[in-house]
Amino acid sequence: MLGRIPIFWKLSAAFLFIVFLVFAADFLLERVDDLAFKGNQRIVFIIVLAVALSSGSAWFFVIRFIKRPINRLAEGMNKLAEKEFDYRLEEDDKDEFGSLASSFNDMASMLSAFLVELKKTRDYLQSVLESSADIIITVNPSGHIQTINAGAEKALGYQRLEVIGQHIEKFFADPKDRDLAIAQLEYSDDVVNYETQFLTKEGKAKDVLLTISRLRNPTGEIIGTIGISKDITEEKRLQNQLIQSQRLAAIGEVFTGIQHSLKNMLNACKGGSYMVRTGLAKDDRKMLEEGWEIVQQGIERMTDMSTDMLKYVKEWKPRFDKVDLAQVLSEIYRVIKQTAKDKGVKIRLNISRELPSLICDARMIYSAVMDIVSNALDACLWKDYGEGEVPEVSIGAYKIPDRRELVIEVKDNGCGMTEEVKANIFTPFFSTKSKAGTGLGLSITSRMINIHNGRIDVESEPDRGTVFRIALPLDTISGNQERIDGKKSPDS
Amino acid sequence: MAKKVLIVDDDISTVKFLTAALEENGYEALQAYNGREGLEKIESENPDLVLLDVMMPKKTGFVLIKQLRRNEKYKDLPVIMLTGVAEVLEDLDAQSGDTHERPYDSLREVLRKTIKEMRDEGLLNPDMFIDKPIDPELIIAKIKELIGT
Numbered sequence: 237m238l239g240r241i242p243i244f245w246k247l248s249a250a251f252l253f254i255v256f257l258v259f260a261a262d263f264l265l266e267r268v269d270d271l272a273f274k275g276n277q278r279i280v281f282i283i284v285l286a287v288a289l290s291s292g293s294a295w296f297f298v299i300r301f302i303k304r305p306i307n308r309l310a311e312g313m314n315k316l317a318e319k320e321f322d323y324r325l326e327e328d329d330k331d332e333f334g335s336l337a338s339s340f341n342d343m344a345s346m347l348s349a350f351l352v353e354l355k356k357t358r359d360y361l362q363s364v365l366e367s368s369a370d371i372i373i374t375v376n377p378s379g380h381i382q383t384i385n386a387g388a389e390k391a392l393g394y395q396r397l398e399v400i401g402q403h404i405e406k407f408f409a410d411p412k413d414r415d416l417a418i419a420q421l422e423y424s425d426d427v428v429n430y431e432t433q434f435l436t437k438e439g440k441a442k443d444v445l446l447t448i449s450r451l452r453n454p455t456g457e458i459i460g461t462i463g464i465s466k467d468i469t470e471e472k473r474l475q476n477q478l479i480q481s482q483r484l485a486a487i488g489e490v491f492t493g494i495q496h497s498l499k500n501m502l503n504a505c506k507g508g509s510y511m512v513r514t515g516l517a518k519d520d521r522k523m524l525e526e527g528w529e530i531v532q533q534g535i536e537r538m539t540d541m542s543t544d545m546l547k548y549v550k551e552w553k554p555r556f557d558k559v560d561l562a563q564v565l566s567e568i569y570r571v572i573k574q575t576a577k578d579k580g581v582k583i584r585l586n587i588s589r590e591l592p593s594l595i596c597d598a599r600m601i602y603s604a605v606m607d608i609v610s611n612a613l614d615a616c617l618w619k620d621y622g623e624g625e626v627p628e629v630s631i632g633a634y635k636i637p638d639r640r641e642l643v644i645e646v647k648d649n650g651c652g653m654t655e656e657v658k659a660n661i662f663t664p665f666f667s668t669k670s671k672a673g674t675g676l677g678l679s680i681t682s683r684m685i686n687i688h689n690g691r692i693d694v695e696s697e698p699d700r701g702t703v704f705r706i707a708l709p710l711d712t713i714s715g716n717q718e719r720i721d722g723k724k725s726p727d728s
Numbered sequence: 729m730a731k732k733v734l735i736v737d738d739d740i741s742t743v744k745f746l747t748a749a750l751e752e753n754g755y756e757a758l759q760a761y762n763g764r765e766g767l768e769k770i771e772s773e774n775p776d777l778v779l780l781d782v783m784m785p786k787k788t789g790f791v792l793i794k795q796l797r798r799n800e801k802y803k804d805l806p807v808i809m810l811t812g813v814a815e816v817l818e819d820l821d822a823q824s825g826d827t828h829e830r831p832y833d834s835l836r837e838v839l840r841k842t843i844k845e846m847r848d849e850g851l852l853n854p855d856m857f858i859d860k861p862i863d864p865e866l867i868i869a870k871i872k873e874l875i876g877t
Contacts, residue, residue, distance in 0.1 A: 500739070503861035507745030510864045514752055523748055530741040618785035620764050651785075668783065
């Protein structure tokens with residue numbers, strides 16, 4: 237009942253009650269005037285009574301309305317401190333203590349809700365760390381392990397307790413790797429995908445991709461590092477296997493090509509020597525001479541092949557200069573015109589006017605384009621042309637609008653290529669012309685174009701023809717500035 | 729009368745030497761330097777046997793032999809192809825299908841396909857291949873076996 241009234245009113249009511257009691261006592265004493273109390277004695281009694289009543293009720297108030305609620309509040313605080321977040325105070329009192337208790341309860345509820353949320357987040361993060369297959373390790377600033385996840389336990393074969401507190405260095409196959417990574421951390425807050433090796437408990441090396449980040453507390457202070465590593469041992473193994481088989485495949489391709497070329501050269505030598513032998517036996521000088529010529533041709537082709545092989549593997553030092561491409565192409569046209577005429581192939585030159593000059597190695601471009609033009613002529617000879625069809629090769633050059641690029645185009649209406657052949661034309665020793673050439677022509681050509689940061693595109697259709705396009709950048713060749721603008725390099 | 733053997737090969741050295749070897753053994757040698765010319769000579773000269781190269785301008789040897797085999801008139805004309813296919817045939821025999829691929833052997837892949845196709849069509853007789861470098865004694869022995877002297 238009393239709990240519903242605020243303390244101020246309780247105190248006021250009590251005061252009025254005491255005043256009333258004192259006046260009541262005074263009135264009664266007046267009635268019993270004739271008894272014991274007279275004059276001053278009555279006044280003294282009344283004062284004593286008032287004081288006694290006041291202090292008695294004050295004591296009652298303190299005990300009943302202040303000390304007890306404070307004790308309860310203190311107990312609640314203690315419970316919270318003991319992590320009993322579900323503890324609540326009674327809110328019966330509607331006085332100041334009642335609202336204090338209610339505030340206390342609200343606070344406790346908020347705190348427990350917050351803690352539930354916090355625990356949820358923590359559990360979630362924990363499970364993320366734990367269920368990650370990656371190796372996650374945190375270390376303190378001195379390099380000692382603080383936490384490791386299940387992924388790390390599994391990958392490295394250690395139990396958590398065995399490694400916590402150990403120095404991280406001993407888990408690197410080469411401790412220098414860690415030093416390098418840490419040195420890198422000095423410049424940036426993380427080191428991403430650093431390839432290194434960890435040691436398992438059994439002492440086996442594991443290839444990992446390590447990403448290290450600095451751990452900072454909310455005030456930005458460094459409290460250690462976290463390393464997340466991906467075990468790439470299996471990928472590495474497969475990758476090595478792939479490289480190995482690709483290498484074998486490349487060697488196989490080259491060997492097949494060499495064997496093919498050799499076979500045809502040997503055929504010439506064998507046939508020629510048969511004729512030499514027969515010519516000698518029969519004293520037939522003409523046959524002997526013819527046979528000897530064939531042997532020599534065989535030797536010549538082997539020499540060519542050996543030269544080309546050397547050319548292919550040697551290091552190339554291009555000499556860049558400002559070059560008028562039209563001039564280079566005109567020279568090719570001049571040289572090839574007669575050969576084409578002899579073979580019945582019509583040849584044309586289409587160079588667009590105002591072709592900008594180009595920075596390139598003129599000899600390489602000459603040789604690359606010449607190789608492609610010769611192939612185009614061969615393609616024409618290989619095709620069985622129908623009525624009214626004329627074998628034709630055209631050499632052209634133009635600049636692509638809006639791009640700092642020149643394109644050289646060699647087009648023929650010859651035999652064309654199947655997809656299989658097209659896919660292999662830049663493979664060393666791949667050749668469709670078994671009796672001529674070394675199978676290295678286009679491989680060398682494509683290397684020359686690569687040196688110029690250019691590209692070669694090929695379009696071809698069997699029996700319809702082929703278009704080769706060489707795109708060359710006008711000015712993207714870097715590192716050769718001193719040789720540009722006509723200044724010859726020392727070795728030219 | 730001497731038996732006629734037509735050599736179809738774009739390599740002049742091979743043609744020259746085969747001519748010498750044939751004439752040495754009493755055959756009449758005829759020459760063609762590409763597939764189209766080969767077909768023309770077969771039609772005009774009616775040879776007893778053809779030595780046929782594979783990689784040639786204007787009709788490859790395989791295209792030509794397919795044409796011959798599908799033609800009633802020439803389907804039994806003896807032909808020796810101047811290329812090595814023993815290995816390819818072995819490969820084909822060893823496989824149940826053509827699923828197995830040797831990635832590094834793209835050069836021979838085309839050849840394999842053609843040979844398989846021909847074999848499936850019944851156009852191919854493994855005896856009719858001689859690999860380069862050609863051994864003169866071997867090829868003459870083969871010719872003798874096929875058409876006599």
